[in-house]
Amino acid sequence: MADIDQIKSKLDIVEIVSEKVTLRKSGRTYKANCPFHNEKTPSFIVDPQRQTWRCFGACSTGGDIFAFVMKSDNSEFSDALRILAERAGVELSLGQPNSHxxxxxxxxxxxxxxxxxxxxxxxxxxxxxxxxxxxxxxxxxxxxxxxxxxxxxxxxxxxxxxxxxxxxxxxxxxxxxxxxxxxxxxxxxxxxxxxxxxxxxxxxxxxxxxxxxxxxxxxxxxxxxxxDKRSTLYGLHIAHDSIRGREEVVIVEGYMDVIAAHEHGFSNVIASMGTALTSEQVAQLRTSASSYVLALDHDQAGMEATIRSLETAWKLFDRNQRNRRSDQLFAPDPFNIRVLALPSGKDPDEFIRTSPENWGKVVQKALPVLDFLVPIVVENFDLNVPRGKAKVIESLYPLLIGLDPFDKDRYLRLIADAIQSDQKLVEQMLTSLSRQKGASFRNKQYAPNRTFDGDVNFESDEPDRDEYTFAETQTLFLLFSKPQLRDIGLTINGECFRRADDRELFMKWSQYDSKNMNSFVDNLDHYLKDRYHVVMSKAFQSSVDIDSETDLKSCIVRIERRRLFEYRDSLMSSQSTDTPPSDDLKNELTDVDKRIRETFDVPRIMI
Structure with missing residues (x-):
């Protein structure tokens, strides 16, 4: 369903999961205690690059944004589809129920x-x-x-x-x-x-x-x-004209913050309705304002939420996003975001009601985003350990590359002073990073495509996406049309199906025996029934049953291979990049590598 791809393209899994889980950055992924079982050591990983999540603990499961919403809300696929479509602003095109x-x-x-x-x-x-x-x-x-x-x-x-x-x-x-x-x-x-x-x-x-x-x-x-509160801004209907007139919006956290501001004449103030601002909320402001002031709470949770907003909603640390000159938020000046600092312990409501004459002054003095971020980033790293200072530069690099020479010089001096280093060394580090042309700035010593026995680089041997797509569709077609293949089909891991609707179709099929296939189809909701008919119309019909069994086994091998590749990458991402892998990790990777090698022994299917 094209709707699913469109929804995924508009939503960020980090934002979706952050609504219910406190995530912390770990290399290129995010970690947390799993929300689905009790644990002391974080085993829950969110991968923003793949847009997937996985629990490596007791749950031992994972998936995409649809799988997360279904599991966290205990909802059906159709419910998750409607919720995420609304959040993404996507009008569902197939099987749309009557709108109320x-x-x-x-x-x-x-x-x-x-x-x-x-x-x-x-x-x-x-x-x-x-x-x-x-x-x-x-x-x-x-x-x-x-x-x-x-x-x-x-x-x-x-x-x-x-x-x-x-x-x-x-x-x-x-x-x-x-x-x-x-x-x-x-x-x-x-x-x-x-x-x-x-x-x-x-x-x-x-x-x-x-x-x-x-x-x-x-x-x-x-x-x-x-x-959907993640795509709604409190008070925007009242503040919209003022925001457009001033070309500036002040974003606070709570209802009372907005009410107090408007009561005292500050009519360009709205609320994010949560701790972290979302990309859906930001999208609503881009055509109305050219200057953005974040006035979220400045306790520890508020500071972390501000950082998360800058990273996920404003994409400040996403180099690709920052280089998109067609994006009106970041062209021509990406640094139109400022952060307002209030006296410790005060929220905007209290500050405005006790010192209304000073609100305009603190808004005017709000820090440019880099001035706000530099001391926070520096504080997050130990400057006295090897590469501690280098990690500061690596973290700030996506922001520094967009600066003009004069601003860059000022911030390089600011960073050099903050990390107690020479500005020339900071410049050299920045030049070195620039030459890497988009490197991830991670320690590559134990990168995901590295094997410990040194004989296979699996990443280059992956089959192309078209073969995977065909194998997934053909697997479902054979299972739905050949009842005699049911026992083979029940050996499939549901995570082999990358498409959310395909995975849900498979899970529902597995709940029916071969004598009740009519009931299986009749009980599908309109979204899944649409996908079912697409599968049955696009797949390749084998000529005889023995060919069907061979085809099914071949398809299963290929979608299982893809699952193992992705599991291997997630497993590597779950480990700290600052320390060598543990023996347990090496043993598990060796086992996964062996299983991947075994899948290459099966002849390729024709597509």
Missing amino acids: SNDFYSINKLAEEFFQELLLKDEGKLASSYLDERKVNQKSREKFSLGYSSKTSYSLKHHLAFHDVELDLAVDCGLLRKTDQGSIYDFFRGRLMYPIHDRRGRTVGFGARTLDESGPKYINTPATQVF
Whole structure:
């Protein structure tokens, strides 16, 4: 399905996983404790180059963004497809169900007005008192449509039913929940309600804050047809004209930060609705602003989120992205991003309300991105160990290559002072890196294509992508059309299928016996059924059964070979590049290398 490829091209797996897992950079990959099982030593690896993830611990599984969303949300493929399509801004072309987007906007608006009414009643006194404590005036409450959700479980449900709203649609909106027994109840209860709007001012969802410290402090509308918090910016519908007029946007973290700023006349302020800014949110700002000020929290978590935003959303450390002159964000001046530093312990809301006269000054004095990054990068490395200073230069190199000579000279002096070195040595290191023409700056001593017995370089022996694509499609065709091959098919590792829909088709096929293939097809959702028909129309029909068995075995060998290549690369990436590989790693690599060599003994299939 072309939609899947389009979605993958628009989304970054690091951002998707970071929503639920705290990732830390490790060489060219990211590491974390696996979110799917308890562990003390990180075994969960995300590879931004391959756009894949893998747990090398108890789970011993991995996949792409679709596999992660399905596993983390315990959802079906079609649900993951819709969620990620919405996040990527991709309109699904095949099997698109009837859209209720307009109904969602209307239902959300009806709920917004209901919550506003409750805030003004006795029931909403607790929320009103909280807003009084935060010094939010009445004008701001109305401007941002603040409200209150009743503590009862059926208040909103009854209100929507009174207005003839189909309750199942309200469930799909995220306003109501349905139990396994079929009973429906309010999702938001006893909370201060922040309606969230799209750029056009349509109500797409809600943020909700607890008022009695029970449960999570904040909850949001779950992802729907019209809402995904990673592609939404709080307050943009109000701030848009001001941002366009000033050509500058200030990005904060919280709802109250935005409200306080607007209340005091700083109307170009919006919120990212989370710790790290996403590339989807950045995309919405590129046509409106030429200057960007990040004012995220400056505690440790906030600092890490700022770095992650610069790396994943702004692509500042991606040399290829930085060289794309057609990208309006980075042409002609990539350094239009600044970072605002507030006094320790203060967030923008508190700072603006206590010192409104100083907000404009700190925004004006916001640090250029390199001035912000240099001391942080230096602090992350031990300058007293071998290559410690070199790693600082390597980390900052993608930013330094885009500078004009005058700015470059200033920052080279800044870096030289920070690492206590001579500027000429820094310049020499930069020149050396430039000559490597895009090298990854990793220690190549134990690169993924290196073997420990020294006799095979597997990377150069990989079959081409067309053979893999044909083998994957042909495997599914043979399994679906030849029931007698079922036992052979059940030996396949599901991770051999790179396409998310192919992998899901295989997993669902494996759950049916050969006598119930009609049920298998009938029970596929419309997205997978579309892919099923494509597979059955594109594959090559073998003339006799013995040829079919031979073909299937040959196809399995090839897709298994690809899986082993990728597993080997992930295994190497999971290890620190600063130390030699352990004996366990060497033994496992030797075993994988042996299994890869065995796959080359099978004759190639004809394509």
